[in-house]
Every structure is written in C-alpha cells, then in structure tokens.
Amino acid sequence: MAKLITEEQLAVQREYITKLRGENALYAQRTGRARSVLTETYGCQQNENDTERIRGMLRDAGFEFTEDPHNADVVIYNTCAVRENAEQKVFGRLGILKHIKEEERPDMIVAVCGCMVQQEHITEKIKAVHDHVDLVFGTHALYKMPELLYRAVKEKNVVVDIEQSDGAIAEDLPIMRDGSDKAWVSVMYGCNNFCSYCIVPYVRGRERSRSADAVMNEVRELAANGVSEISLLGQNVNSYGKDLDEGIDFADLLTMVNGVEGVKRIRFMTSHPKDLSDKLIDAIARCDKVCKQLHLPVQAGSDRVLKQMNRRYTKAQYLEKIDKIKKAIPEISLSTDIIVGFPTETNEDFEETLDVLRKAEFDHIFSFIYSRREGTPAAKLDFALSDEEIRRNFNKLLDVQNEISKRKNEAMVGTVETVLVDGVSKNDAAMLSGRCDNSKIVNFKGDKSLIGKYIDVRITEAHTWSLNGEYVRETEGR
Ligand code: 5AD
Ligand code: SF4
Numbered sequence: 001m002a003k004l005i006t007e008e009q010l011a012v013q014r015e016y017i018t019k020l021r022g023e024n025a026l027y028a029q030r031t032g033r034a035r036s037v038l039t040e041t042y043g044c045q046q047n048e049n050d051t052e053r054i055r056g057m058l059r060d061a062g063f064e065f066t067e068d069p070h071n072a073d074v075v076i077y078n079t080c081a082v083r084e085n086a087e088q089k090v091f092g093r094l095g096i097l098k099h100i101k102e103e104e105r106p107d108m109i110v111a112v113c114g115c116m117v118q119q120e121h122i123t124e125k126i127k128a129v130h131d132h133v134d135l136v137f138g139t140h141a142l143y144k145m146p147e148l149l150y151r152a153v154k155e156k157n158v159v160v161d162i163e164q165s166d167g168a169i170a171e172d173l174p175i176m177r178d179g180s181d182k183a184w185v186s187v188m189y190g191c192n193n194f195c196s197y198c199i200v201p202y203v204r205g206r207e208r209s210r211s212a213d214a215v216m217n218e219v220r221e222l223a224a225n226g227v228s229e230i231s232l233l234g235q236n237v238n239s240y241g242k243d244l245d246e247g248i249d250f251a252d253l254l255t256m257v258n259g260v261e262g263v264k265r266i267r268f269m270t271s272h273p274k275d276l277s278d279k280l281i282d283a284i285a286r287c288d289k290v291c292k293q294l295h296l297p298v299q300a301g302s303d304r305v306l307k308q309m310n311r312r313y314t315k316a317q318y319l320e321k322i323d324k325i326k327k328a329i330p331e332i333s334l335s336t337d338i339i340v341g342f343p344t345e346t347n348e349d350f351e352e353t354l355d356v357l358r359k360a361e362f363d364h365i366f367s368f369i370y371s372r373r374e375g376t377p378a379a380k381l382d383f384a385l386s387d388e389e390i391r392r393n394f395n396k397l398l399d400v401q402n403e404i405s406k407r408k409n410e411a412m413v414g415t416v417e418t419v420l421v422d423g424v425s426k427n428d429a430a431m432l433s434g435r436c437d438n439s440k441i442v443n444f445k446g447d448k449s450l451i452g453k454y455i456d457v458r459i460t461e462a463h464t465w466s467l468n469g470e471y472v473r474e475t476e477g478r
Contacts, residue, residue, distance in 0.1 A: 002208035002243060003168035005143055010170065013057075016146035017174075020061035023153060027073075037063045038072040042090065043080025045233050045269070046204075047114060049184040050142055051078045054113075056174030057146055069100055074109045074149070079116035081199045083371035087116055091130075098132045109152050111135035113142070117162055118203035121374060127158070138162040139204055143170035167205045171214050181420060181452050183227045187215050187253065188234035193272060195299070196310045196377040197342060197370060200235060209240050212248045216256060223262030228454075228478075229420060230257060232268040238275035251283035258287035264454065264478040265420065265437070269295045274312045276321055285329045289478065292329055293439045296321070297337035298360070301352030305345050308381070315352060322360045333438035335364040340397055341390030342370045343381035350393045357400050363408050363440070364465075365401050369394055402464050409440065409462035416458050417442065417469070418478055421450045427466075437478065441466040454478055 024035045037058050041051040054076060055065070066072050075097060080086040090112065101108045110133045117123050118138040126133050135152040137145065141161040152159045167189060177183055188209040191201045219230055232253070234240060240250035248256075250268075257266050266289050271280070273296055284290050296318075300306055303314045325332055338353060357365070369390060372379050385393070419434030419442050426433065431443045432450060434457075443466060444457050454477065457469035 002210070005168045005170040010143070010172065013143060013146045016150045017057060017061045020063075020146060020150050020153070023150070024062035034062070034064045035073040036066040036071060037074040037076065038066050038069055039076045039078065040093070041078045042086045043078075043082060043115065045184055045231065046186065046189075046235070047078050047080060048178070049186055049233060050114065050139070052175050052177050052184075053142060053173045054078065054145055055176040059176050060174045061146060061149075069097060070104060072108065073105070074111065076111040076113060079112060079114040081115040081119060081122075081203050081373070083368060084373075085371070087122065090116060094126075094130045094133065098130065101132050109134045109149070111137070111149070111152070113137045113139075113145070115139055115199070115203040118164075119199070119375070120162075123160065123162055134158055136160045136162060140165045140167035143173055165205065167208070169208060169210055171210070180226060182229040182231065183222045184231050184233050185215060185218050185222070186210065186233045187237060187250070187268075188240050191235035192239065193236060194310060194377075196308060197339065197373065199373040199376055202375060204235065207236065207239050207243060209234075209242070209244050211244060212241070212246055212253060212256065215253065216260070219257050219260050219263065223260050226262075228263060229265040229267070230263055232257070232266065234268075235270060236272045236275065237268050238271050238277065238280065249277075249279070251277065251279040254280075254283045254287055254290055258289045263289055266290045267293065267439070271296055273298065273318050273321055278324070281325055281328050284332075291437045291439065292331050293333045293335070293437070294325060295335045295337075296325075298353075298356055299337060299339050300342060300345070300349070301354070301356040302345070302349035303352075305342055305349050305352075308344060308378070309339075309342060310377075315356060319356065319359055331438070333363040333440065334360060335366070335439075336360070336362050338365055338367045338397060339370050340367060340394045341383070341385060343372075343378055343383045345370075346384045347389070347393070354397065354400055357397070357404065361404055361408065362401070363438070364405060365397075367394065367397055367401070406462060406464045409464070409467055412440070412459045412467060413462050414459065416456050416472055418454055418456055418475055419469075420454055420478075421446070421452060423451050424448070436467075442469045443467070444469040444471055446471045450474070 028034050041047050079090050117136045137148050148159050190205040190207045192207045194201050237250050241248045301315050417436040421434040425431035425443045432446045433443050454475050456472040456475050459467050459469045461468035
C-alpha cells in the first residue's frame with residue numbers, strides 16, 4: 001500500500017500557507033501591491049499537474065500570478081530531466097533571471113523544483129554557478145512547498161530539500177487548474193521499468209498508485225464542477241493498482257471512471273507495451289466514454305536495441321499488440337514515442353524502426369534524438385553513428401511519418417466528427433480549434449461562444465498535423 005503524507009504533515013503545511021498569507025498581506029500594506037509569482041513548467045503532463053498543485057498552494061497563500069519576470073517577486077521553475085535540452089533551457093532562463101534580480105529586483109525569490117534538481121550533479125551546479133537561486137526542492141518535497149518558501153522568504157538563506165525517497169502520496173493538496181473543461185488526474189506516480197536510457201525512475205522514484213477511492217473522489221468532484229474531459233496520468237498506467245491490495249487494475253479503474261455522470265471523455269497515458277493487457281484493450285473498446293486513442297511508445301524497432309534499452313518486448317511482439325488493438329477497435333488512433341540515435345544503434349537497426357512505422361501506421365509520433373542522462377546504464381555505451389548520421393536518420397523518420405500522418409488524416413475527409421472546442425486556433429486567429437475523440441486537432445470557422453462546447457464538424461481538408469472542418473451542429477453528446 002502506498003504511504004500517504006499524514007494529516008498532521010498536511011496541517012503543518014496549511015499553517016505555513018496561513019503564515020505566508022500574513023506575510024503577503026503585510027507586504028501589500030507596505031508597498032500598495034500584492035506579491036506576485038511566476039511559474040513555468042517544463043516536460044510532461046505530470047509536471048503540468050504538479051504545477052497546478054503548486055499554484056493552488058500559492059493562490060491560497062495570497063499570491064497573485066504574473067507572466068512577466070520583471071514584475072515577479074517569486075519565480076518557480078518546475079523542471080524536466082528527460083532530455084538535456086530541457087535542462088539547458090532552465091539554465092538559460094536562470095542566467096536571464098540573474099540579471100533581472102541583480103539590476104531590478106534584489107528581493108526576488110528564485111526557486112527551482114521538479115525532476116531536474118532530484119539529480120545531485122544538477123543541484124551542485126546550481127549552487128556553484130547560480131548563487132541567485134534561493135530555493136531548490138525535488139519531486140518528493142512538493143507538498144512541503146509552503147514551508148520551504150516561507151523559510152526562503154524569511155531566512156534569506158538558500159533552502160534545499162531534495163530528499164531521495166519513493167515519495168509518499170499527498171492527497172487533498174490545493175489545486176488551481178488550467179482550464180475548466182478538461183482536467184488531468186494522476187492515478188500513479190513513479191516508474192519501475194528502468195529503461196536503460198531513462199532518468200525518470202531515478203527522479204520520480206518507484207511506482208505507487210493512488211487509491212481508487214481518491215481517484216474517483218477527484219473525478220466526481222471535477223464532473224460536479226462541469227469538467228467533462230478527464231485525462232488519467234501515470235508513467236505506466238498499466239501497472240496501476242499492483243502495489244495496492246484493492247484488487248482494482250487500470251482496466252477496472254477506466255470502467256469506474258466511465259460510470260461517472262457528467263464525464264464525457266476519458267483519455268489516459270502512458271501505457272508500456274509489455275503490460276498492455278487484453279483486459280485493457282477490451283475496456284477501451286467497451287467503455288463508451290473512453291476515447292478511441294492509444295499512446296503506446298515503441299522507442300525503437302531493432303530487437304537488439306530494444307534489448308539494450310531494457311524494454312522487454314521484441315518488434316514482433318509489439319506489432320502483434322498493434323494488430324490485436326486494431327482488430328478489437330478498428331477506428332483506434334495510435335501514437336508512439338521514438339528515440340533516434342540510441343548508443344550502438346546502427347543504420348540497419350534504424351531501418352527496423354522505419355519498418356515499425358510503415359507496419360503500425362501510427363497517426364502521430366513523438367520523436368526524440370537520444371540524450372545522454374548521467375547515472376543511467378545507457379550513458380556508458382559508445383555510439384555507433386556520428387551526430388550527422390543520427391540527424392539524417394531523424395529527418396528520414398519525420399519524412400516517412402509525415403506521409404503516413406497525412407494519409408491517415410485524408411481518410412477522415414468527409415466524415416462528421418464531434419469535437420470539444422478548445423479556443424481560438426493557434427495558426428489562425430479567425431478560426432476556432434478543437435479535438436476529435438481520437439485527439440486530432442480540427443480548425444474551423446465559428447463563433448467564440450462555442451468555446452467549451454461539444455459540436456459536430458464535417459472534415460473538409462487534411463494536413464499533416466491537423467484537419468480543417470466546417471461547423472455542422474451543437475451536440476449534447478461527445
Ligand atoms: N533521450 C531521448 N529521449 C528520451 N525519452 C526518455 N528518455 C530519453 C532520453 N534519454 C523519451 C522516450 C519517452 C519519452 C517521454 O521521452 O521516448 O517515451
Ligand atoms: Fe522512462 Fe521506461 Fe519508465 Fe517510460 S517506462 S518513464 S521510458 S523508465
């Protein structure tokens with residue numbers, strides 16, 4: 001059973017929220033303006049969801065929010081460690097903040113939290129190079145943010161909490177969600193898989209599941225507040241419940257969420273192919289609210305590389321699962337993650353990845369160039385290809401996939417799809433944009449009053465990454 005942060009521990013943090021609120025009120029009296037905070041999030045939805053908790057605690061502590069660092073009294077970066085470029089971005093931002101702090105805002109509190117600082121060498125680097133950072137806290141200390149921030153404000157000393165632990169689960173933390181139609185709900189934290197390239201198990205700890213009761217209470221409350229689309233999150237949702245003694249697995253949980261009144265769409269990520277069960281495929285097929293969409297990271301096509309990655313399936317086994325899913329749910333939209341340039345990957349190995357793309361026919365892929373992560377087993381391996389060859393393979397991968405994505409999108413032209421209208425289109429301010437059940441983006445002309453509603457659109461045009469459509473009617477359903 002996953003350990004919980006106790007009610008006493010949470011009460012201590014609530015006291016610090018009250019203390020911070022007092023401090024902030026005094027500050028506002030003194031200066032005539034409220035203390036403002038800027039939060040910035042890197043990485044996956046899990047991090048986005050964590051930032052929503054951080055913002056919830058900050059809101060309760062009386063902070064206002066800003067997006068302008070020149071105007072911020074507190075800056076919090078919630079960081080990602082999966083690839084080096086995410087870390088470099090944070091270091092770049094910290095460099096800019098140093099100037100702002102020195103020249104304009106000497107009292108600014110700079111905080112770095114999340115996955116990146118859970119690595120010792122990064123924390124050492126921050127201490128050595130970025131002495132304007134006041135507060136560093138890891139993924140396991142998130143619930144303690146009020147106390148840590150209070151100390152940083154009062155003590156003027158650098159406060160660091162990067163305790164290594166499997167991280168007990170903190171339920172009922174305040175939350176300030178982004179948006180009112182859709183919400184993320186974490187069902188489990190951490191990962192036990194130790195893929196040889198991946199830092200996640202080291203920075204997020206072992207797998208631990210939230211109780212089904214806690215998940216269901218959160219979902220019911222969201223639905224009661226008008227949220228209709230729920231995305232269930234976990235590094236490997238197929239392991240959900242294995243550490244609990246409730247006898248409820250992820251397929252059961254999906255079925256339970258499917259029964260909640262007010263919920264119209266359910267999405268989830270991520271599934272590890274080795275654990276994708278027939279029972280889960282059946283649940284996706286059977287549950288009317290579960291979107292017919294599956295993200296199933298393959299990472300590579302060569303059996304030798306897959307073995308070195310410690311993925312524990314072969315290319316043939318992966319493709320068998322894809323076949324099975326397509327047979328059970330013919331309309332399923334599939335996506336995957338691919339790493340190009342894993343050490344030891346040769347051009348022949350890479351051809352196997354292209355072969356998976358051609359056979360599986362994903363609707364969409366997320367592709368990454370391998371990034372060396374200190375402390376992972378793959379970091380010790382030598383590269384078979386030069387940077388230039390890896391870059392060439394990466395571009396080839398995109399070429400092959402773009403053609404498949406376009407073809408799959410073209411097959412939707414003429415169909416009528418229900419979309420949840422998200423807002424104004426990112427590409428064209430005169431258009432609205434929303435997502436189909438299968439998660440594809442549709443842009444169409446329509447009145448802004450449609451935002452937040454479910455409508456039917458007829459698909460008129462296909463692009464590589466999106467569709468165009470025309471408004472047909474509003475719909476009650478999904
Ligand atoms: N380098 C490149 N990509 C990585 N991923 C995880 N670790 C690395 C790494 N070291 C990718 C995987 C994973 C996704 C979230 O990030 O494809 O599925
Ligand atoms: Fe990383 Fe593998 Fe766990 Fe995914 S399953 S988080 S790639 S270790």
